[in-house]
Amino acid sequence: MAEPRQSEVGNRLLRALDASDFARLAPHLLPVDLPLGLELIAPNAPIETCVFPECGFVSVATGHGQQHVEIGLVGREGLVGAAPVLLADAVTPQSHMVQMAGSGFAIAAQALAAAAAERASLRATLLAYVHTQVLQLGETVYAHAALNLESRLARWLLMCLDRIEGDELALTHEFLSMMLGVQRAGVTLALQSLEGSGLIRNRRKRVLIRDRRGLEALTHGSYGAPEAAYARLIAQPLTPRPAASR
Missing domain, CATH: 1.10.10.10 (Winged helix-like DNA-binding domain superfamily/Winged helix DNA-binding domain)
Structure with missing residues (x-):
């Protein structure tokens, strides 16, 4: 399968990467469909795959029992699973579910973590995105x-x-x-x-x-x-x- 070209991807985070950082990730990026209702990351389950959405968006929700509240959105600007994987946590209590169908690029969590550990510029860009997620969460709480x-x-x-x-x-x-x-x-x-x-x-x-x-x-x-x-x-x-x- 041909590797994606940075100039042709729809995910804004991938497009913003330094060309050499994108080249480091490209061999690991696999196109995936994101049907409505697909749970990409289940609460407290091992995170095996992260996703760069190309279109559609993913809801990040937290809750207990039958009560759940959305605390964030991830779409073509971001990366599903960014915070726990980049911060070396194998699980998260939050659910990540597709709420508008679309498509994206999947990458093994282990491959993403290895690339970020190897390339400081890649890690810096991805952590800048995590920072915007933290800001989004703060505004949601407010x-x-x-x-x-x-x-x-x-x-x-x-x-x-x-x-x-x-x-x-x-x-x-x-x-x-x-x-x-x-x-x-x-x-x-x-x-x-x-x-x-x-x-x-x-x-x-x-x-x-x-x-x-x-x-x-x-x-x-x-x-x-x-x-x-x-x-x-x-x-x-x-x-x-x-x-x-x-």
Whole structure:
């Protein structure tokens, strides 16, 4: 199987690597499909594989028993399993599950750790990404503690939007309720509120973003810091999308 070319990959973290660092990883990168609902990393199970998503995104959730709350998202900007593998932990209590189907490149955790140990520049770039994940987690904690449901929903919609092409998200109420740690009825009311304000259009299992700037204002600063850090430390920000006219 031919090795991927750095200029052709869709994962922003891979594209941001020094060419020699990418060349060190390329022989170990295997294309994989990421179907909806696939659990890439199970809680407290040995981490054998990491994934650089090309499209779609993965939900990072924590919880106990039947109660789970999403604490992060990983998409084309990142690497699933980055923190535990790079920090020499064989397991994590968090679940990593595909919440929007896509594809990516898988790499054996052992191969990734060996390459990072061998090349300081590669390790530095990957740890810079881990830093942005920590920032994302901090903003999630703040949002859950200080913001109302509409503001938290606006933040998650923006984060999901950053990880897809276009301005329409395929999201179920079940997924949104898990993300936000609330009942489906609360999600329905929050979506209706955002739609009534002209920020989104809510369709069956789909949400069309109509006013990105309006959603950003509604987050009260809880969206943007991790994204700015990523642009500063790793790669240029994505080209802003025009507001939807539909």
